[in-house]
Amino acid sequence: MKAIIYRDNGGPDVLQLVDRDLPEPGPGEVRVRVAVSGVNPTDWQARSGSGHPKRFAEVTPHLDGAGTIDAVGAGVDQRRVGQRVWLFMAAAGRPTGTAAEFTVVPAEQAVPLPDEAGFDLGASLGVPALTAHRALTVAEDGPRRLSPGALDGKVVLAAGGAGAVGHAVIQLARWAGATVVSTVSSPEKARLAAAAGAHHVIDYREGDPAGDIREVAPDGVDLVAEVALGANLALDLAVLRTRGTIATYANDGGMPVELDVLGSMVLNAHFHFLVLFLAGPEARAAAVEDVAAAVRDGALPVGEEHGLPLVRFPLDRTADAHRAVENRAVGKVLVDIGG
Structure with missing residues (x-):
């Protein structure tokens, strides 16, 4: 061969x-x-x-x-x-x-x-879909499994919605019933995030992205699936609801992370850092089952x-x-x- x-x-x-x-x-x-x-x-x-x-x-x-x-x-x-x-x-x-x-x-x-x-x-x-599933199931107030209706009433922010993991976050979150907001860096990427199914797409390089996200989610977003924590943390904290979760699977660009500790404490913010290969076998098995179900549903x-x-x-x-x-x-x- x-x-x-x-x-x-x-x-x-x-x-x-x-x-x-x-x-x-x-x-x-x-x-x-x-x-x-x-x-x-x-x-x-x-x-x-x-x-x-x-x-x-x-x-x-x-x-x-x-x-x-x-x-x-x-x-x-x-x-x-x-x-x-x-x-x-x-x-x-x-x-x-x-x-x-x-x-x-x-x-x-x-x-x-x-x-x-x-x-x-x-x-x-594989890696993109299973990582997206993990990011969507680590919130304190959220589900541990995904299925239609599992994220009803939740607002999910998919950072970098034109990337492979961001794309899967949008699709899985929408399949599970969430309102999906995605941030992107160009009109072309905005088109792709919208085609993936994001309800709202915001260019974080233009205007007032925090204000635009707050218009969609006045009480804040429930969960952020984050690809570039160093670059996006200030925006994430500006739009996160109390007891919301930032699930980080990458730090694209490598920008250092500067954390507002007091502000994060006041929010009772939850930070979850994840690598698919180090997730427990039960979490991975659940992700495989749920992703397979989403595939069967054409999602x-x-x-x-x-x-x-x-x-x-x-x-x-x-x-x-x-x-x-x-x-x-x-x-x-x-x-x-x-x-």
């Missing part, structure tokens, strides 16, 4: 296209013929060695993907052979991710994908018309796919691998 590998940390040029033996699934595992591989910031960070120590002599990257199960190991229902699936955390703690024609993962990390859902959608779930479409443009590369240009993600390409970067 064809696979992308790297042996040393470094820039995109360390990625190589090679031939490898077909992997065999062990007990409790499935082998998947990968159709599409999804690329996340975590993938290039792991490749570069940024905060992710390399644990294996050779690594095939990428956590997310979608394809068809073609073999199962001992203890796995043989009827899963031929099942269309989406994959998550494929390369987490393992040397073989989805940037290959075939990959092997624990059976529970291959989630059934409905026939009406394309492989592009499947490869776009997580992708593509430019749905607010998430797809940026595609063939397998032999995986290095260019990594460059696109590093350069903050707008949309979801995918690598086409097979049928």
